[in-house]
Amino acid sequence: MIVVGLMSGTSMDGLDVAVGEFGFDGEVLTLRPLGAEEYPWPPETRERLLGLLPPSAVGLAEVCEVDTLVGQASAAAVGRAIERFSAGRADLVASHGQTVFHWITDGRALGTLQLGQPAWITEATGLPVVSDVRARDIAAGGQGAPLASTLDTLWLADDASAGTVPTRRAALNLGGIANVTVVGGRDEPVVAFDTGPANCLLDAAAHRITGGRAGSDLDGRLALAGTVRADLLARLLDEPYYLREAPKSTGRELFRADYVEPRCAGLPPVSDEDLMATLTELTAVTVADACRRYGLTEVVASGGGVRNPALMAALRERLSPAVLVTSDERGLPAGDKEAYLMALLGFLTWHGIPGVVPGATGSATPRVLGRITPGDAPLRLPEPAPSPRRLAVLPPV
Template sequence: MRVLGLMSGTSHDGIDTAIVDWTPAGGVLTGTILATGERPYPDGLRARIVAALPPGEVGMGEVCALDTLIGQEFAEAARTAGPADLICSHGQTLFHWVSGGGVLGTLQLGQPAWIAERTGLPVVSDLRVRDVAAGGNGAPLVSYLDLLMLNGLGGRAGALNLGGIANLTVAGAAIAYDTGPACALIDAAAPPYDEDGVLGAAGKIDERLLAELLAEPYYALEPPKTTGKELFTASYVKETQLSRADLVATLTALTAETVAAEIRRHALDTVVVSGGGVRNPTLMGMLRERTAARLVLSDELGVPADAKEAIAFSLFGWLTAHGLPATVPSCTGAVGARVLGTITPGSGPLVLPEPLAEAPVAIRFL
């Protein structure tokens, strides 16, 4: 089954796409990656998304407009991605309702009816909320793919995604959680992003400010836990007298130190890294300075670093279509594993494959 995964993360810069042909056999799920790509958001829409993020306040009219406009952009990304049998769309997270140490709700916009109407294909969407309803954090969902991908690596292995927010999955312990910001604060200080880590490399780390930022209570919370731009808002970068280069260098060091601290905590010796942050050599260099773990790009395991989350959502679509759960309760904090999402039919009758009795225990990519 060819499943198109659509993903836009906490960097909200565009829509990542991945078409994967999934074939199960003997407990091993083989994914043949047929195509990957990215569709940037139009500047005007991206500005409206940014304005709607916390601490911004918008009315229901703007929420309705964003749901439609984002849905139309996802629909166009799907239409031009290539042939598929099913689409799985993450949408765009606008709010993750965290209170009292738990997640009470989550909101992803991007109306799937636009995708189904434009492509004629059924669409799995709204995946995170089922895990939240089961008492989970709704994140990091990618831990399901991570644990399959890490299976067989040996040693103490982990998977790290450096998107807007950084998340870490630890094999063996089977836990996963958001460590804190990855590129979110760096991007806010050097919009749209610090290309090639140039500003971070040119600046000097302000140790006093870094110490203040490291005192954020979130870092001391025990997993499972999740965070987002509701906590790490742009206000982090506005109240400072530092030069922009020094601020970017300090925020890059914040990401490196908070991630490295968790790698050291679990004594990991191999970490598979993905996400846009791998393209920032300054961030990767600071991370290597702070940990003895071997950092391996997910590309070496057959998963393009820039498309890993879109590939994960392709996997989730395949799992949902076959009646299989796509969550790991020890990673999200839910009371049990759940089949994720809702399904919007395409242009014809909704026909799903026969449910599978057993989930895959290993994964490989071609």
């Protein structure tokens, strides 16, 4: 099957679209990446998305309108990607939508909301769409995150079986929120969780510092010009979330745009450059602290944060002696990995295969994820297939 995956993460900088060809080879699931591209949100759409986040109070009319705008933009992006990467042909679309709220109470996930009405994608392409992929896992007692653990476990298991990499490693995604999947030997349980902020606090600070002209500090320029403020860093690290045991998840509901300001109160003035340096160090410290207990020898990083040299340098220093590499070195482009994840989840759902691995999100029983919007053709699902043991990423044709 040719599946299109769409992902817009907590950074809200744009829509990542990937087209992949999936198949079975015995117990191995194969993925041949056909192409991927990022489509930035129109400035007004991004501002309206950011305006939905806590602590903002918004009405249902605005939620409805943004749901439609994101759905229409997604439909246009899918059409362009199919024409560009698969000669106008595809079988299925899997759309994550844009998370605007992830409801956590006392460490338990109770609900989640992603906007981006999938009917617009189906109407524009005629294809069936898998969407709302987190809710079933939450209903089953899981966190609904990090779903990246599904791809990570199958993908790194492929390396483990070949004996080409160390046996204790983790996949690290640096989106708005950072998450890790720790993969050991074949019989060891998978551990996956959100470590805390990756880019979300940096993005919010860069947006404020530049008056909205820049949504991020991906070149690390501001952070590299500053000095880490130990007094502010200590306050930021005094966050109860970091002490919770996995599985756990978080989002912009906790690490809000106004999260840093009250923690600066009473301190000597913090310059913009020092703030960015300190927030960069916060991500590096919390990721490294979360990984340290697992005795890792390798960390495979992906997501927008890998483009930030200041963040990557801080991570390399803090994660040592573990080696930090990017997912490009394992066959998946760092900026496209989560869009291919969505394509993978859609393929699994279509074949009746659970979209989480046991224990990764905290659910007692892994479930088939999402809901399906039928396309123009009659909806005929294949017989459920057995869960694959590993994922092989094939080279492009």
